[in-house]
Amino acid sequence: MFEVDDTLDRSVLSAEVARTVLPPTGGSVLDVGCGGGRAAMSLVPPAERVIGVDQNPAMLAAFTTAAADAGARSITIEGTWPDAVFDTPVADVVTCHHVAYNVAEIEPFIGALTGRARLAVVLVIPTVHPMTAWNNAWRRFWNIERPAGPTSDDFAAVLAEMGLDAERWEMPRPPLSRHTSDPATQVPSTLRRLCLGEDRADDVADFLALHEPDWPMVHSVFRWPGEAD
DSSP, rough: OOOOOOSSGGGHHHHHHHTSSSOSEEEEEEEOOOOOHHHHHHHTTTTEEEEEEEEEHHEEEEEEEEHHHHHEEEEEEEOOTTGGGGGGGGEEEEEEEEGGGOOOHHHHHHHHHHHEEEEEEEEEEEEEOOOGGHHHHHHHOOOOOOOOOOOOHHHHHHHHTTTTTOOEEEEOOOOGGGGGGGGHHHHHHHHHTTTGGGHHHHHHHHHHHOOOOOOEEEEEEEEEEEOOO
C-alpha cells in the first residue's frame, strides 16, 4: 500500500492521500462530480491533466477556467456517473468528493470509478449523511423520525463486499461557509428544506437560535486500487 505522512495537517489529508499516488510528473486526475474543480486542482501539480465529469454545464465551465488558471490541460464530460463512463478517459487517479450519498445504485457507481483509475480511487464523504443534520428539525416541525444513515461505515462495508481493499482515514470537516449560519439565508433555506410556509419563519428562526443543524464534524477518506490498464 502507499504511505501517507501521519504528521500532516488533517485538513489537507484528502489531497495528500491522492497526491501520494500520482507520478511526480505528467500525471492525470479524473474528478467525478467535479463541480468547480477544487478536488482536482488541489492535485495540480504534480498532475498535469485533469478531467471533469459533472451534469451541470456551469460547473464544467468553472472547472475549465480553474484548470487554465492552474496551468493544467483539461477536458470535461457533461453527464451523470456511471452513465458517462464510456465517454470518459482513463486517468492515473480518480477522485470523487461528496457525491456517494446521492447515488441510488452504489455498486455500479463504485465499479465505474475503479475501472477508470490506473492507480487508485480517492473518495471523500462525511461520516454520516449530511441531511441527518436536520433530523431534530423534522421531529420538531413535522413529528417525523428521519433515518440516522447511511454512514461511511456502510460505504466501507460495500467496498468490502465488492472485494476492494480500501484504506481509510478520518479528517475534520472543513469550515462551513459563513452563509450557513447567517439568519438572512438560513431561515429561508430551512423553510424550503422542511417544506414550511413563510408564515413559519419566526418559529424557524427561534428554533435555529437554540438548535443549530447537527452538521457532520468528520469526513472519511477512502482509497483503493484502480483496475484500468
